[in-house]
Amino acid sequence: MPSLPDMTTPDVMALARDAAASQPHDPHLQDVDLKPAFFDWLCRMGDNTAILGHRISEWCGHGPVLEEDIALANTALDLIGHTQMWLGLAAEVEDAGRTADDLAFLRDAMKYRNVQLVELPNRDMAHTLMREFLFDAWHVEMLTALLQSGSPRVAEIAAKALKEVGYHVERSSDLVVRLGDGTDESHARMQDALDRLWPYAGELFLGDGVDAAVAKAGIAPAPGDLRAAWERTVDAVLDEATLRKPEGRFDVHRGGKQGRHTEHLGFILAEMQFLQRAYPGASW
Template sequence: MAAADPAVRVQYLLHLGDNTLILSQRLSEWCGKGPALEEDMALTNVALDLLGQARLWLSLAAELQGGDADEDRLAYHRDAPQFRNLLLVEQPNGSYADTLVRQFLFDAWHLLALRELTRSGDTRIADIAAKSLKEVSYHLRRSSDLLVRLGDGTAVSRELMQDAVDALWRFTGEMFDADAVDAAMTAAGSGFDPASLRDEWLGYVREVLDEATLKMPPADAWMQRGGKRGVHTEHLSRLLAEMQVLQRAHPGASW
């Protein structure tokens, strides 16, 4: 198989890195505000895991891009339309139920995606995926367990969890959409077809929601898309304004 064009590889890596970077930033907003000390620490640790993964993906993207690119420039000096993350991960934290459901829906996809990438013909991608897979396996166990505990908990917790599932479901469809970048990387043996993950993801999500006594929305419900094309909700611009303010005000600053 012919290797994918370097520009295509960069876009693919940005998609992977932006997902983890933006979700890490969202989770970090809970630091010091968690519903319990244990959860505060757990959310912070998951955020740190995702930030570490983002650094690996973005560092490789910067290396391939060349010039003056580095992980910080990619993280702090791109505007919202240049980000390629899924719409799901940029959604506001809302209540703890919203945060947990967002995490669960993403974790269930993330583990399957990383599993596929460990088989990538691109050894650099495969190595990062293998390292990340160990962390994400824990993330999914944790979010699945909490989903069940709160969904099958009190009437109040169940209502909050169901509302969160219903509100966030429309952002899950684009996880399984393949674009030209996905197609090129798959053809080169370096990526995978996102659509191939859908049935397994739906099966796992349905199993956990059933155990949590929560109703899964229709699999064929209308879905909101655009993140992979740089078309985002207004929430991303607000998130970036806070995340990037120091580097934008003092370019190149370091501790």
């Protein structure tokens, strides 16, 4: 997992350049027909981790106990590290002179491609952990599938991220079980969080033309292919947590992947992007 000193290494751009120079050859990067879909798909991956990472980082200094505060900050840093890799590759694919930083800090809300689930407010620890669990359970299946990606660059990022995400899902499912099957209050809060978040979870499994194009190119699985494994994990954990799976549809809220967001994303970006907007090009 990256720590703050890693992320503030002064010659990080040089390190990234050196790393890029030693990358395996990946013909998908030169495929002009595939480019728009590949770029969009990489932004979806990177935007999911950027926005969830930002949301989780909001707990830094506010965690209920010191140990949980640090664990959440670690998770946030992991996700922001994944963002650097996904958006870095997106910038390479786009080949328009933009960097990962440009994509993260200078794109407006309707250009963001994250699912709506990750932009919802934290509210409390119950919502924070339930949302993380619903996402982690998808994330781990997605990255596992991407190990077999026809794009060696994508497979490489997935392998790096999977080590951390394996721990994320272990931690979040453990806490969902402990709090779901905890006190009356923790149970009620976890059930409330699940009921509120459930209608957003399904967007992770909705495919569109972009998904079809990258699936056809052998880069990524079709989103729907991950659903059965995700449901197995979620059902087992919710059952152990004595939580009731909501009966309503889980794919009510959708559109984030296409750039249609809740009102919350604008506020996140306002905070995230303020510095670069106010002081263009400012660096550490």
